[in-house]
Amino acid sequence: MRTTLLCLLFLLTATARGKDDPVPGSTNVQLWTCNGGFRQQWKIVQKGPPNDHIQLKINGRVLDIANYRNDTGANVQVFGPSKTPWNEQFTYNTTSGEIVSLMNGKCVAAAPSTNFSGANVEMWPCSGSVEQSFVYNATDRTIRSKANDDLCLDAGDSVNCTIAPYNTYAYCNYTLDAETRAKDLVSRLKLIEKIQNMQNKNPGVPRLGVPQFKFAECLHGVRSRCGTAASGSTGCPTSFPHALGLAATFNHTLWSLAGETVSTEARALHNQGVTGIAFWAPDVNLFKDPRWGRGQEVPGEDPFLTAEYVAHYSTGLQSMNSGRYLKVVSACKHFSAYDLEHWNGTGRMDFNAIVSDQDLVEYYFVPFRSCVERAHVQGIMCSYNAVNGIPSCANSLYQNTIARGEWGFDGFIVSDCSAISVIQNRHHYTNNSNDTCKAGLLGGCDLNCGSFYNTYLLDAVNGGFVPQAAVDEALFRIYREFFRLGEMDPPEMVPYKSLGPESVDTPASRQLAYEAAQQMIVLLKNDDNLLPLDQRKIHTLAVIGPHANATQDLLSNYHGTNTLVDSHSPLQALTALLGAQRIKYAQGCNIDDNDTSLIDAAATAAASSDVAVVFVGLHQTQEREGLDRTTLDLPGAQTQLIQKVVATKKPTVVVLINGGPLAIEWVAKHVPAIVEAFYPGEMGGDAIADVLLGKVNPAGRLPYTIYPSDFVSKRSMFDMSLRDNGGITYRHYTGKPLWEFGFGLSYTTFNYTWDSSTRLYSTFTTEDALNVHDTPIQYTVTVRNTGSLAGSDAVLAFLTNDLTAHPDAPLKELYGFSRVFLQPGESTTVHLSVPPSVVSQVDKRGVEAILPGLYGVQIGGLRAQFELVGNKQVTFDMDGLKRSHS
Numbered sequence: 001m002r003t004t005l006l007c008l009l010f011l012l013t014a015t016a017r018g019k020d021d022p023v024p025g026s027t028n029v030q031l032w033t034c035n036g037g038f039r040q041q042w043k044i045v046q047k048g049p050p051n052d053h054i055q056l057k058i059n060g061r062v063l064d065i066a067n068y069r070n071d072t073g074a075n076v077q078v079f080g081p082s083k084t085p086w087n088e089q090f091t092y093n094t095t096s097g098e099i100v101s102l103m104n105g106k107c108v109a110a111a112p113s114t115n116f117s118g119a120n121v122e123m124w125p126c127s128g129s130v131e132q133s134f135v136y137n138a139t140d141r142t143i144r145s146k147a148n149d150d151l152c153l154d155a156g157d158s159v160n161c162t163i164a165p166y167n168t169y170a171y172c173n174y175t176l177d178a179e180t181r182a183k184d185l186v187s188r189l190k191l192i193e194k195i196q197n198m199q200n201k202n203p204g205v206p207r208l209g210v211p212q213f214k215f216a217e218c219l220h221g222v223r224s225r226c227g228t229a230a231s232g233s234t235g236c237p238t239s240f241p242h243a244l245g246l247a248a249t250f251n252h253t254l255w256s257l258a259g260e261t262v263s264t265e266a267r268a269l270h271n272q273g274v275t276g277i278a279f280w281a282p283d284v285n286l287f288k289d290p291r292w293g294r295g296q297e298v299p300g301e302d303p304f305l306t307a308e309y310v311a312h313y314s315t316g317l318q319s320m321n322s323g324r325y326l327k328v329v330s331a332c333k334h335f336s337a338y339d340l341e342h343w344n345g346t347g348r349m350d351f352n353a354i355v356s357d358q359d360l361v362e363y364y365f366v367p368f369r370s371c372v373e374r375a376h377v378q379g380i381m382c383s384y385n386a387v388n389g390i391p392s393c394a395n396s397l398y399q400n401t402i403a404r405g406e407w408g409f410d411g412f413i414v415s416d417c418s419a420i421s422v423i424q425n426r427h428h429y430t431n432n433s434n435d436t437c438k439a440g441l442l443g444g445c446d447l448n449c450g451s452f453y454n455t456y457l458l459d460a461v462n463g464g465f466v467p468q469a470a471v472d473e474a475l476f477r478i479y480r481e482f483f484r485l486g487e488m489d490p491p492e493m494v495p496y497k498s499l500g501p502e503s504v505d506t507p508a509s510r511q512l513a514y515e516a517a518q519q520m521i522v523l524l525k526n527d528d529n530l531l532p533l534d535q536r537k538i539h540t541l542a543v544i545g546p547h548a549n550a551t552q553d554l555l556s557n558y559h560g561t562n563t564l565v566d567s568h569s570p571l572q573a574l575t576a577l578l579g580a581q582r583i584k585y586a587q588g589c590n591i592d593d594n595d596t597s598l599i600d601a602a603a604t605a606a607a608s609s610d611v612a613v614v615f616v617g618l619h620q621t622q623e624r625e626g627l628d629r630t631t632l633d634l635p636g637a638q639t640q641l642i643q644k645v646v647a648t649k650k651p652t653v654v655v656l657i658n659g660g661p662l663a664i665e666w667v668a669k670h671v672p673a674i675v676e677a678f679y680p681g682e683m684g685g686d687a688i689a690d691v692l693l694g695k696v697n698p699a700g701r702l703p704y705t706i707y708p709s710d711f712v713s714k715r716s717m718f719d720m721s722l723r724d725n726g727g728i729t730y731r732h733y734t735g736k737p738l739w740e741f742g743f744g745l746s747y748t749t750f751n752y753t754w755d756s757s758t759r760l761y762s763t764f765t766t767e768d769a770l771n772v773h774d775t776p777i778q779y780t781v782t783v784r785n786t787g788s789l790a791g792s793d794a795v796l797a798f799l800t801n802d803l804t805a806h807p808d809a810p811l812k813e814l815y816g817f818s819r820v821f822l823q824p825g826e827s828t829t830v831h832l833s834v835p836p837s838v839v840s841q842v843d844k845r846g847v848e849a850i851l852p853g854l855y856g857v858q859i860g861g862l863r864a865q866f867e868l869v870g871n872k873q874v875t876f877d878m879d880g881l882k883r884s885h886s
Helices: 178-189 189-195 243-248 250-271 304-318 355-365 367-374 396-406 419-425 435-443 452-462 468-484 507-520 570-578 600-605 638-646 665-670 686-692 709-713
Strands: 029-035 036-043 053-056 060-067 075-079 090-093 100-103 106-111 133-137 142-145 151-156 329-335 380-383 412-415 522-526 543-544 581-584 610-619 654-657 673-677 749-755 762-766 778-785 790-802 812-822 827-833 841-842 847-851 853-859 862-869 874-876 881-885
Touching: 142 709, 151 367, 151 435, 178 468, 189 452, 189 468, 243 250, 243 507, 243 673, 243 847, 304 329, 304 367, 329 367, 355 841, 367 380, 367 638, 396 812, 412 468, 419 452, 435 452, 435 468, 452 468, 452 847, 468 673, 507 686, 543 570, 543 600, 543 638, 570 581, 581 874, 600 638, 610 638, 638 654, 638 665, 686 841, 686 853, 749 790, 749 862, 778 790, 778 812, 778 853, 790 827, 812 827, 827 881
Parallel strands: 329 380, 380 412, 543 581, 543 610, 610 654, 654 673, 762 862
Antiparallel strands: 029 036, 029 151, 036 053, 053 060, 075 133, 090 100, 100 106, 133 142, 142 151, 522 673, 749 778, 778 827, 790 812, 790 853, 841 847, 847 874, 853 862, 874 881
């Protein structure tokens, strides 16, 4: 593509300001053609006269004024932050990928850019002499280029909405609702402009002053480079534990706070031009198969837990605290039945998942329904795989009928990147571009992450294969969210536009990341109370293993640039607490190879120490997007390393740092203490050290089942059924796991007793089950800390089913949980209600009904039962609304 980017770098001079003049720091400087066409904009910032400067919105680079006068006709020179002069015009060189000055041919920037006219481009200073000056006009407050008279610089509002004729257009009227403004904007666009803005790398609409709508990721922190550093911060986004770790906390409040913190940093970085404003997060697919390489991204294997997670995390992300504006857009991904990367010769883009309606409704759809009905997310991402022969991004039943029609979703649906092309080129569901565009757009996919729509949709519309009304509807959905974000509203109207560098990497965000890492750590085994380690008895601690000095590996995937973690490995944290003289460090082996040459040195370090802590696990060479595991065992020589350390007869602790579950059968039998730390985020090393040394009492619970190693030989990853071949997930697995879903020990003890008002056996009608808040299908337990240490406990409530009456029901299913913190001797009560969705079963048609039968309730070691009798039969459709009542 041949593209020329004409971007002028000007500077607005500081003039004597009256009360109606623009206020520095709250307005933008616009580059526009003198007849009104918008081209580019910068932000005015005031350091105090005479140091006003303009800051590039895209990357925070600063231009300064030097030796100017503010009278009409004065020359204004443009300089970079280091007082290096800047040149005037630049063009994009598609061959070299550089921005080159037209004035002298020197390279100004080598940065990724979207190469269409008027796009934002990252520009970096270039040495050279001043080659052009500009004339300031005090009457109309513009700076006009002497070399190119048709381009002007205007210090007005953030866009052209105060300039005729734009100030008469409804999309510029920020007093109107988002729907009205989106419809008006779409009505003013040319067809080519509409299609250009139906892709993630969209140009915006420069001629109408509409900036680019930018998208990004924030699964457990903003996935971006660092912004401007504020005092005491790095300017880098906070990296929380990955979703599995966050889920292991079973803490609703923590999820909400994490979402709010991530979106605050996202807005602050967006305001600096560092990242987008609509985020493809969270990933709410279910970790059904333990081999899945992206299992680290999701909250675990249970649909109820995942539904609760997204209800709080996404609500925290979008945070409509202002009552009008979204903080960011949260888009749940990947819809639906996606849990395979590449296995046995088939990749995710080719895989056709065969799933029963029953499994879809009661398992795979549950988190997405929560995304819509509870979190009210404004985005959904459709997945690469097909389901029952239909590519996900072309599945009108799922996207239009169910998500939009049944659940009430009113946001936009975006394809996973290149998933529109996959409809044709991998699934062969269509065989030409016209039909592919039709399948995707009419199937409900509005926004193409990729270029298929941009390349082929214009021809499909002009050829009559796709109605333009479908294009308009898709673009309306996209721009409705754009206006809900306040992107074209004055900064003083949108509270989030004031967030700056001081809101990124704050002491509070670091503390929250630390507390999250503390709360997610799961104590799997602790024979003879080896943990916590008694510092008074440890003269020397052997810190061993390929993850002992892990830094970036603590962050999992989809993380932003983070320099803080580089000084917070487990080894560094333990050294800070115990002192370097008490630590013996040995790597022992690598994560992923069979080199044993370093093991003897590690065993020697263990033999000469009081206690050995061995840090092993996985990293992104073993599990990641595009890569599934073929085994559940520790890779490489890690098991041999542990065996050699155990052979020294020194007390040994194994700490696992990983995403997917590890079948550590030998370790489970021979090592007295085992800690699961997942990928714990930027403060994970500190949290692990504090748990080992007893500063923190672990209280995480497993969000998945840890299977024995032979599980992989008994089940194909292509098998999407939950019940076949021995079953899968704790809900249907009939084998004996190494550790079950929800397992976790503590350094203290908790005692559960039924509240005196709880009926241990009750009978209710099916009608009663519809009104759980008005009937006693509620269980109340008293939890008491009976140990000597303060600690928190995750109180999990499960329902067990009468499989004789309902053979297809889960063996056990989570229906409620609550995290409590108790001092020694302290107690609290926890109320957990059974929702109707738990006592219903879905048939093969996808219809669910509340069924009579005997149900068990399990909370800790407590057991109760209730029976539903069917004097009233209540049937549900897939939307969960009462359809028939007899």
